Amino acid sequence: MLTAYDFISASIAQEAGVDIILVGDSAANTVLGYATTREVSVEEMLVLTRAVRRGAPGLPVVGDLPFGSYEEEDALAVRTAFAFRRAGADIVKLEGAGPMLDRVRAICAAGIPVMGHVGLLPQGAESSADLRARGRTAAEGIAIVEDAVALERAGVSLLVVEAVPAAVADAITSCVEVPVIGIGAGPSVDGQVLVYPDMLGLTPGSVPRFVRKYAELRTEWARALRAYGGDVRSRTFPSAAEQYGMSDDERLEFGLRLTAIQSGVRPRPVLPAQSS
Numbered sequence: 001m002l003t004a005y006d007f008i009s010a011s012i013a014q015e016a017g018v019d020i021i022l023v024g025d026s027a028a029n030t031v032l033g034y035a036t037t038r039e040v041s042v043e044e045m046l047v048l049t050r051a052v053r054r055g056a057p058g059l060p061v062v063g064d065l066p067f068g069s070y071e072e073e074d075a076l077a078v079r080t081a082f083a084f085r086r087a088g089a090d091i092v093k094l095e096g097a098g099p100m101l102d103r104v105r106a107i108c109a110a111g112i113p114v115m116g117h118v119g120l121l122p123q124g125a126e127s128s129a130d131l132r133a134r135g136r137t138a139a140e141g142i143a144i145v146e147d148a149v150a151l152e153r154a155g156v157s158l159l160v161v162e163a164v165p166a167a168v169a170d171a172i173t174s175c176v177e178v179p180v181i182g183i184g185a186g187p188s189v190d191g192q193v194l195v196y197p198d199m200l201g202l203t204p205g206s207v208p209r210f211v212r213k214y215a216e217l218r219t220e221w222a223r224a225l226r227a228y229g230g231d232v233r234s235r236t237f238p239s240a241a242e243q244y245g246m247s248d249d250e251r252l253e254f255g256l257r258l259t260a261i262q263s264g265v266r267p268r269p270v271l272p273a274q275s276s
Contacts, residue, residue: 002196003021005048005051007052010056025045036127038067040066040067042083045066065094067123070100070103071100077094093117094116097146108156114157115157118160118172120133120184131208134162134163145175148180157178160182160193161182169189170186173188184210185210194212199214201217
């Protein structure tokens with residue numbers, strides 16, 4: 001599983017054999033430049049979801065319900081979930097258990113599959129200091145396992161487990177039957193998810209410790225832009241092969257008409273040949 005936020009990233013994910021796409025609220029940081037995921041709106045997420053759906057028509061798409069769009073009441077959660085379904089999402093994702101169990105039940109009762117999310121819950125983070133691993137004490141680890149079990153009983157079809165010790169993820173995988181997707185949760189889960197700008201080396205600065213970089217595309221992207229700028233300034237771009245031409249006759253006619261325009265005289269219309 002991989003995030004995608006637009007037509008191109010989704011189409012490449014499908015081409016590369018990704019199994020499932022998450023239109024993650026991480027787009028708040030990676031695409032829209034917000035400081036936290038709590039700032040992205042439903043409308044912004046729906047635009048991204050529609051683009052991803054067009055880019056990957058053959059893949060399951062998960063739409064991440066943004067902060068403030070489902071927590072308050074069941075009716076709000078269902079309305080938001082339906083908006084994501086209309087935008088092309090096959091599944092919607094929400095964070096947490098506890099009061100969110102009722103939201104899961106309501107959305108499932110409306111016929112929309114739900115992906116749960118336990119462990120680190122980024123929407124609950126008010127600052128970067130809150131983005132830390134969870135479940136590193138026995139009590140906290142057991143609470144996360146209990147949340148995962150409760151979410152399965154409430155009806156979720158999949159679970160994301162984020163930033164927990166491998167032992168906690170192992171326990172969740174052994175206690176539930178739905179597929180478990182890990183992000184910073186060890187290797188024994190059923191699948192893995194990463195934020196694609198992180199794993200492609202596009203994200204500036206540091207990335208979470210669970211990210212493996214498979215490329216350094218930010219460096220290559222910047223190199224290409226610098227090369228483009230140099231070619232433009234030196235007028236070596238575009239080359240003759242990158243331009244469009246005219247036939248000799250059309251170029252001559254163009255020159256005559258241009259001379260007439262430049263001298264302020266309207267060119268006479270070209271009349272069709274008269275038959276005798």
